[in-house]
Amino acid sequence: MKMTFRWYGENNDTVTLKQIRQIPGSPGVVGALFDVPVGEVWEKDDIAKLKKTVEDAGLTLEVIESVNVHEDIKLGVSSRDKYIENYKTTIRNLAEFGIKVICYNFMPIFDWLRSDLAYPLADGSNALCYIDEKVKAVDPIDLVKNIGDNSNGFSLPGWEPERLAELTSLFEQYREMDEEKLFANLKYFLEQIIPVCEECDVKMAIHPDDPPWSIYGLPRIVTCKENLDRLVHLVDSPYNGLTLCSGSLGANKNNNIPEMVRYFGKMGRIHFAHVRNIKFFGDRDFHESAHLSSDGSLDLYEIMKAYHDIGFDGYIRPDHGRIIWDEVARPGYGLYDRALGIAYLQGLWEAIDKENR
Ligand SMILES: [Mn+2]
Numbered sequence: 001m002k003m004t005f006r007w008y009g010e011n012n013d014t015v016t017l018k019q020i021r022q023i024p025g026s027p028g029v030v031g032a033l034f035d036v037p038v039g040e041v042w043e044k045d046d047i048a049k050l051k052k053t054v055e056d057a058g059l060t061l062e063v064i065e066s067v068n069v070h071e072d073i074k075l076g077v078s079s080r081d082k083y084i085e086n087y088k089t090t091i092r093n094l095a096e097f098g099i100k101v102i103c104y105n106f107m108p109i110f111d112w113l114r115s116d117l118a119y120p121l122a123d124g125s126n127a128l129c130y131i132d133e134k135v136k137a138v139d140p141i142d143l144v145k146n147i148g149d150n151s152n153g154f155s156l157p158g159w160e161p162e163r164l165a166e167l168t169s170l171f172e173q174y175r176e177m178d179e180e181k182l183f184a185n186l187k188y189f190l191e192q193i194i195p196v197c198e199e200c201d202v203k204m205a206i207h208p209d210d211p212p213w214s215i216y217g218l219p220r221i222v223t224c225k226e227n228l229d230r231l232v233h234l235v236d237s238p239y240n241g242l243t244l245c246s247g248s249l250g251a252n253k254n255n256n257i258p259e260m261v262r263y264f265g266k267m268g269r270i271h272f273a274h275v276r277n278i279k280f281f282g283d284r285d286f287h288e289s290a291h292l293s294s295d296g297s298l299d300l301y302e303i304m305k306a307y308h309d310i311g312f313d314g315y316i317r318p319d320h321g322r323i324i325w326d327e328v329a330r331p332g333y334g335l336y337d338r339a340l341g342i343a344y345l346q347g348l349w350e351a352i353d354k355e356n357r
Contacts, residue, residue, distance in 0.1 A: 001273070001307060001349065003027040003342060004063055004317040006333065009034055010053060014329045017057035023339045025346055028060040030103075030317060032067070039070035039083045042090040047097045063272060063315050064094060065103035065243075066207070069189065074108055075173055076185035084189060088196045095200035101271045101315055103243045105207040106186050108177065108218040109170050112210040112248070113143075117150045117331040118323065119287050127322040128332050130211055130251065132284035140216050141167055150331075171216075179219045183230070186221070190235040197239040205241050205271040206231065210248035211284070212255070224252065225260050232269045245274035247319050250298050251286055257298060258306035265310030273312065275303060275345055276319035288320050288332070291341035304348040308356065318342050 005020050005027040007013055012034055020029060031054060033046050054061040067090055070083035094102065105111065115138075119129030135143065144167060190204075197204055212223035221227050232240055242264055249255045264270050277296030279289040289296035307316070321337025323329060 001312050001314065001316045002062075003346065004030045004315050005338065005342065006030040006065060006317060007054075008032075008330065008333070009050065013333070014327075015333070015335045017054065017059060019335055021058050024343050026059070027317070027342060028062055028315070029054045030063045030065045030315075031061055032064055038068045039072070039086060041086045042067070042093055044093050044096065047093055051097050062098060062100045063103065064099055064101070065272075067091075067094075067102050067104055069104055069106060071109070071170065071173075073189050074106060074182065074185055075177070076181065076188065077173075080185075080188075084192045087189075087193055091193060091196050091202050092200055095202045099202060101203045101205050103205045103207055103272055105209070106182070106222060107209050107220060108174055108182070109167070110140075110215065110218070113215055114147075115143075117147065121287065121289075121322065125322040125324040125337075127288040128320055129287040130285065132282065135215065140171070174218055177219055179221050182219050182221050183234070186231070187234040190240055194235045194237050194240050198237060203239050203241055203271040205243040207243040207274075208245050208248040210245070211251045212249055213252065213284070224249075224255055225263065228260070228264065232264070232267065238268055241269040241271040243272040243274060244270045245276075245319060246298060246300075246303055247274065247276040247278050247288065250278055251284070253280070253283070258302045261303060261306035261312075262310055265307065265312055270312065271314050273307060273314065273316040274319040275300065275316060276321075276341065288322065290322060290337060291318060291344050300344070301348055301352075304345060305352055308349065308352045316345070318345060
C-alpha cells in the first residue's frame with residue numbers, strides 16, 4: 001500500500017507540508033486545485049505549481065481528490081457535453097504531471113452531509129456527527145447555512161456558498177431524477193472519459209455517497225456492494241474503479257467492509273482506500289471516532305487484514321479525524337488525529353505483514 005495524507009493547499013489548510021513530511025513514513029500528498037470552479041479545466045500552469053510546491057517539500061503528488069463533476073453531468077442535460085470535454089482535458093493535463101488516480105463523486109447537489117461539525121465527545125475532543133432526526137428536521141437551506149457558519153472560516157469542499165446559493169433551483173431540476181436515471185447519467189459520463197483514462201494511464205476512483213442513503217428525496221447510488229458492482233461494470237475497464245471509504249460505506253450497517261475490500265480488491269478495482277472509523281449510537285446515527293477499533297464500531301484490524309490479503313498496492317489514507325489537543329482546523333481535517341490514524345494503520349499493516357510471512 002502507498003500511504004497518503006490529504007492536503008488542501010497553501011493558504012487553504014492549517015496543516016503545512018513540513019508537518020506532513022514529518023509524519024512517520026512520510027506519506028504522499030493527496031491534493032487538488034480548490035479555486036477552480038466546478039466544470040472548468042484545470043490548467044497545466046496551476047497543476048505544475050501545485051506539484052512543484054509539494055515536491056519542493058520533499059513529498060510526492062500522485063492522487064487528486066477531487067475533480068468534482070459538474071451538476072449538469074449528473075442531471076444529464078445537454079450542456080453536459082461541454083463539461084465532459086473539460087473533464088477530459090483536465091484528465092490529460094493531470095496525466096502530464098504524473099497523476100495516477102483521480103477521486104470523484106456522483107452525489108446530487110450535496111457532497112458529504114452531517115448534522116454537526118463539532119459534536120462533543122466524552123474525552124473533550126469533537127468530531128463530525130450525523131443524527132438522522134436532526135437532518136430530517138432541518139430545511140436543507142438552513143443546513144447549508146449551519147455548515148457554512150460552523151466550518152471555522154473554511155469553505156468546505158462540495159459546500160461552496162456560491163453553488164449552494166442556487167439550492168432551490170437545483171432541487172427543482174432534480175425533481176424527476178431517480179436512481180435509474182442517475183445511473184444512466186453516470187454511465188454516459190464514464191463512457192466518455194474512461195477511454196481518455198486508458199490512453200493516459202489515469203485511474204478513476206469514485207467515492208461512495210456519504211451517508212450512503214437518499215437524503216431530502218435526492219437519489220444516491222454509490223451506496224452498497226450491489227450498486228458498486230453495477231457501477232464498475234457500467235464501463236468494464238480497470239480504469240473505472242473505486243475509492244473504498246470505510247467510514248462512508250460503513251454508515252450503513254448492512255455494508256460489510258472487509259468483504260467489500262476482498263470482493264472489489266480481487267477484481268482490481270480499488271484504486272484508493274479511505275480508512276477511518278465511526279461510532280454508532282442509533283441505526284442511522286453516528287459520530288466519527290479515532291481510527292482505533294476499540295473507539296468505534298468498525299473493526300479496523302479486519303479491514304486492514306482484508307487489504308493485506310488481496311495484496312493491496314494502491315493508495316490509502318486515513319480519513320476524517322477528531323479535533324483534539326485544542327487544534328483549530330478544518331472540521332475532520334486537523335493534523336493530530338489523522339497523523340495518529342496513519343501511525344495506527346501502519347502499525348496494523350506491519351503486524352499483519354510480519355504475521356503472514
Ligand atoms: Mn472518504
